[in-house]
Amino acid sequence: MGEVKVIGSTRSLFCTRIEWALKLKGVEYEYIEEDIRNKSPTLLKHNPIHKKVPVLLHDGESIAESLVILEYIDEVWTQNPLLPQDPYQRTISRFWAKFSDEKVLLGSFDACKAQGEEKQKAIDTAQESLAFIEKEIEGKKYFGGESIGYLDLAIGWIPLWIAVMEEVGEMKLLEAEKFPFLHKWSQIFMDLPPVKECLPAREALLEYFHASINYLRSLEANKQ
């Protein structure tokens, strides 16, 4: 059905979700690893606006923005559908994916980065957002219901990336007593072979986050 390439970085959770989608649908693709600190002309050509990964190349056309790419993949390869059939359920999935990227992810990262007096407040804010997600998974095997779906892929960064942010940020965020349903879902999700296959090594992620956090903290220190 045409040549598929993913321009990505194995450290980027936005890229991992694309690989999960392609694997779940049995779509063959070529992975082009990008050094995001030294961006290639190919990346800049295919995503001139954001200059970011992931970019999906399909039959010569390029698509950027991971959630947009997920919807594209679901529309082009209709086997193992990711989004629900019902329009209202689809809408709910989109709403929570947006919330996860805008509040949960940023909140978790902020909590990781925060130091001193601001740390606890940042942790509280992140946990408030996580509480909404906890409610969403309560009573369900996957966010998609009985089978894995778009929202599982959008939220799938949580098990590994939050664990990494907890270690780098020296904090507890996704505590099992506070988030039992998310914990249960994490175990089921992370056990799936296509999920495991695409995850980066924890050590590499830890190194990446340590470097990023130190850099950002030093930028902030220089501002004062």
Add this chain to the structure above:
Amino acid sequence: MGEEVKLFRTWSSPYALRIVWALKLKGVQYETIYEEVSHKSRALIEYNPIHKKVPVLVHNGKPIAESLVILEYADEIWKQSPLLPQDPHRRAMARFWAKFGDEKVLPSIWEAFTKQGKEQEEALSIAMENLKFLEEELKGKKLFGGEEIGLVDIALGWLANLVSVFEEIIGLQLMPEEKFPHLFAWMQVFADIPVIKESWPPRDKMVAKFQALREVHLSKEAQKD
């Protein structure tokens, strides 16, 4: 048809206005509930406990929040005057541009509007870089959606109203016609569409409101130093 459609909005929210446009373009009958930001109704908080914001669309009792999410829902339920194209790649591009509008264009223009001095100059420069991408995208097209109004036109439609309001308040050009001839032409075409024209909030009220908002932002910045 026994269908119940309610829209929670404020008189000025550009996000809520998107939904007004979409519903009117599709000829959907709906009830409007006006909210006050300072005194949100119990209904709004019940329907949107996560963000407690407008717009919220309630369709047969089911609430949907986040304007771009609502637009996709509306397009799936009411298929007349489609906002998204059929082709998957074109749909992806439409979603991409709508997201770019909200995540880059809008915040950069807001920065340019709420700052002054050197910070404003820098913000203006970033805003114009973002606008350049939109200008390129419009080449050879009447509207972002092509011949007909689409998702991207609706998502960016706030430009056709707020840019001139902001320019009036700050006395600076955010989108000079010589630099952005296609965007300028698009704004005229867009604003002339009957459904759009009849829905703009009153301009003098908009100027007063945003003038006040700018002052609040400037004084907050002053207090920081």
